[in-house]
Amino acid sequence: xxxxxxxxxxxxxxxxxxxxxxxxxxxxxxxxxxxxxxxxxxxxxxxxxxxxxxxxxxxxxxxxxxxxxxxxxxxxxxxxxxxxxxxxxxxxxxxxxxxxxxxxxxxxxxxxxxxxxxxxxxxxxxxxxxxxxxxxxxxxxxxxxxxxxxxxxxxxxxxxxxxxxxxxxxxxxxxxxxxxxxxxxxxxxxxxxxxxxxxxxxxxxxxxxxxxxxxxxxxxxxxxxxxxxxxxxxxxxxxxxxxxxxxxxxxxxxxxxxxxxxxxxxxxxxxxxxxxxxxxxxxxxxxxxxxxxxxxxxxxxxxxxxxxxxxxxxxxxxxxxxxxxxxxxxxxxxxxxxxxxxxxxxxxxxxxxxxxxxxxxxxxxxxxxxxxxxxxxxxxxxxxxxxxxxxxxxxxxxxxxxxxxxxxxxxxxxxxxxxxxxxxxxxxxxxxxxxxxxxxxxxxxxxxxxxxxxxxxxxxxxxxxxxxxxxxxxxxxxxxxxxxxxxxxxxxxxxxxxxxxxxxxxxxxxxxxxxxxxxxxxxxxxxxxxxxxxxxxxxxxxxxxxxxxxxxxxxxxxxxxxxxxxxxxxxxxxxxxxxxxxxxxxxxxxxxxxxxxxxxxxxxxxxxxxxxxxxxxxxxxxxxxxxxxxxxxxxxxxxxxxxxxxxxxxxxxxxxxxxxxxx
Numbered sequence: 001x002x003x004x005x006x007x008x009x010x011x012x013x014x015x016x017x018x019x020x021x022x023x024x025x026x027x028x029x030x031x032x033x034x035x036x037x038x039x040x041x042x043x044x045x046x047x048x049x050x051x052x053x054x055x056x057x058x059x060x061x062x063x064x065x066x067x068x069x070x071x072x073x074x075x076x077x078x079x080x081x082x083x084x085x086x087x088x089x090x091x092x093x094x095x096x097x098x099x100x101x102x103x104x105x106x107x108x109x110x111x112x113x114x115x116x117x118x119x120x121x122x123x124x125x126x127x128x129x130x131x132x133x134x135x136x137x138x139x140x141x142x143x144x145x146x147x148x149x150x151x152x153x154x155x156x157x158x159x160x161x162x163x164x165x166x167x168x169x170x171x172x173x174x175x176x177x178x179x180x181x182x183x184x185x186x187x188x189x190x191x192x193x194x195x196x197x198x199x200x201x202x203x204x205x206x207x208x209x210x211x212x213x214x215x216x217x218x219x220x221x222x223x224x225x226x227x228x229x230x231x232x233x234x235x236x237x238x239x240x241x242x243x244x245x246x247x248x249x250x251x252x253x254x255x256x257x258x259x260x261x262x263x264x265x266x267x268x269x270x271x272x273x274x275x276x277x278x279x280x281x282x283x284x285x286x287x288x289x290x291x292x293x294x295x296x297x298x299x300x301x302x303x304x305x306x307x308x309x310x311x312x313x314x315x316x317x318x319x320x321x322x323x324x325x326x327x328x329x330x331x332x333x334x335x336x337x338x339x340x341x342x343x344x345x346x347x348x349x350x351x352x353x354x355x356x357x358x359x360x361x362x363x364x365x366x367x368x369x370x371x372x373x374x375x376x377x378x379x380x381x382x383x384x385x386x387x388x389x390x391x392x393x394x395x396x397x398x399x400x401x402x403x404x405x406x407x408x409x410x411x412x413x414x415x416x417x418x419x420x421x422x423x424x425x426x427x428x429x430x431x432x433x434x435x436x437x438x439x440x441x442x443x444x445x446x447x448x449x450x451x452x453x454x455x456x457x458x459x460x461x462x463x464x465x466x467x468x469x470x471x472x473x474x475x476x477x478x479x480x481x482x483x484x485x486x487x488x489x490x491x492x493x494x495x496x497x498x499x500x501x502x503x504x505x506x507x508x509x510x511x512x513x514x515x516x517x518x519x520x521x522x523x524x525x526x527x528x529x530x531x532x533x534x535x536x537x538x539x540x541x542x543x544x545x546x547x548x549x550x551x552x553x554x555x556x557x558x559x560x561x562x563x564x565x566x567x568x569x570x571x572x573x574x575x576x577x578x579x580x581x582x583x584x585x586x587x588x589x590x591x592x593x594x595x596x597x598x599x600x601x602x603x604x605x606x607x608x609x610x611x612x613x614x615x616x617x618x619x620x621x622x623x624x625x626x627x628x629x630x631x632x633x634x635x636x637x638x639x640x641x642x643x644x645x646x647x648x649x650x651x652x653x654x655x656x657x658x659x660x661x662x663x
Contacts, residue, residue: 051094063098100129163196202231238269303332365398404433440472466500506536
């Protein structure tokens with residue numbers, strides 16, 4: 001007699017909790033049907049429950065073993081008995097669910113095709129498994145077969161399963177069709193179906209339709225409120241999301257953890273610190289503050305609101321930190337100008353043996369600028385290679401920007417060439433790198449390659465291209481690119497694009513044309529545009545048009561030191577000393593102070609920074625001595641200093657270079 005204990009065979013491969021559940025239960029296979037040992041100790045319901053656990057926990061090996069045992073014990077199913085027919089269908093559906101939920105689509109389809117009987121649950125399970133595997137077209141084909149059969153009725157689970165798979169604008173039409181099916185099948189008023197409709201409409205970009213479903217609902221549960229609050233926040237309707245959250249709090253439905261996460265996202269988007277702090281207080285009262293997701297959302301909210309002290313307090317108090325939490329705090333420091341702190345935190349994480357992921361590396365690479373250590377950047381690049389993150393496009397994009405901002409264009413180009421695939425950010429980063437280094441022709445060539453490879457340019461692409469045209473004096477090409485934005489790609493220029501065009505015209509000496517361009521803009525020009533015109537007037541010494549630009553700039557930004565400095569330099573260059581003096585006097589009367597300029601150099605992995613007339617560096621006297629000696633050599637060779645941009649820094653009209661140092 002062949003018999004065995006299935007749980008004894010499978011026990012060593014199962015988690016302890018499941019083994020303890022199975023230990024009192026026997027499934028015996030026997031060649032003698034009349035023997036008492038041939039009976040299943042588990043009945044249909046027990047097996048169905050066990051298979052449900054396998055599907056939920058992903059124990060596909062146990063599920064398939066039970067399947068094999070059932071097939072061997074064909075006497076387990078007596079299809080002539082109506083009771084056994086129903087019980088057998090319960091087990092078949094449970095097996096189908098195991099394969100579907102565990103991602104074994106091929107086995108699920110094979111089993112579905114050979115099932116001796118099917119019902120609506122069977123169809124729902126196979127459709128769910130197909131959609132979960134990303135096979136949308138096949139899933140909709142099975143739905144069509146189910147609907148056209150006339151035998152199987154679409155139910156709540158069918159509709160919610162299909163709706164959960166709809167994501168993206170291209171699914172909006174399908175969303176409407178499923179909504180119509182809900183009407184036809186009588187489930188339009190079902191709260192679960194309506195909740196799924198709200199979520200699907202927001203995921204497909206049909207915001208008004210999602211909100212309309214919500215507004216028409218007479219009964220709403222926490223899932224309903226959370227679906228619309230989350231949908232609005234994720235689609236950047238932050239104010240509407242926060243208003244609905246307040247309305248929910250004033251009603252009878254209590255928010256859950258996901259609702260609070262969505263409300264914090266809305267506060268982050270609005271930079272609403274006060275409201276965020278109030279929600280933080282509610283979270284404390286409910287005892288949810290130690291939830292990892294809540295902690296990350298709170299850190300993100302405080303970071304976006306500029307309150308890094310509070311974000312850091314949550315970070316330091318957290319008992320458990322995951323990759324999301326650490327990425328959030330790194331990005332927070334970077335966005336708030338605490339680049340050094342972000343780098344220090346990252347370095348400490350690496351030293352402490354913290355698990356580093358690609359998002360964290362991408363975040364820390366984003367803080368690198370012209371005054372950041374190139375040596376440290378190269379060390380991070382080595383870490384990227386060691387961890388295998390170099391295939392991640394976001395990390396590679398960060399490396400391109402890091403090398404470009406640290407002045408090593410060759411390494412940035414090499415990273416770009418070695419990328420296995422590139423997204424729009426990759427192309428934009430490399431084009432911006434060429435533009436930043438004044439390589440306008442290379443930037444334009446790369447743009448042509450980008451189009452040939454089928455990559456779609458964005459508004460950032462055109463911003464970099466216009467910047468490149470400005471530095472190499474390509475006026476006609478710049479105007480052509482501006483026209484191409486709207487004509488070929490439907491991209492509406494931002495104020496930054498208009499400022500770049502003004503800069504292109506101004507640098508080429510076409511300051512009057514730049515003025516005419518500004519006057520013909522379809523929108524009111526802001527400070528960026530006037531700064532570009534003022535800068536062009538400074539280059540070409542046009543004091544009349546410069547004053548015109550400065551007057552507009554001071555109306556918009558009366559505390560801007562750059563405006564006064566530019567006008568003072570323009571007057572100095574044209575010898576109009578009285579106007580220069582009046583500009584300086586007005587600047588002092590307004591209490592406007594010039595931001596001190598900083599120069600830096602990296603020597604042996606250490607950054608040395610200097611300001612105008614710096615006396616603080618420990619080797620300052622030696623440095624000044626070398627500079628003075630170099631200046632003497634330069635003047636001996638015929639160098640004549642350009643006083644246009646240095647006379648402002650004097651309190652009197654003394655000789656600027658008497659100390660031998662140009663500020």
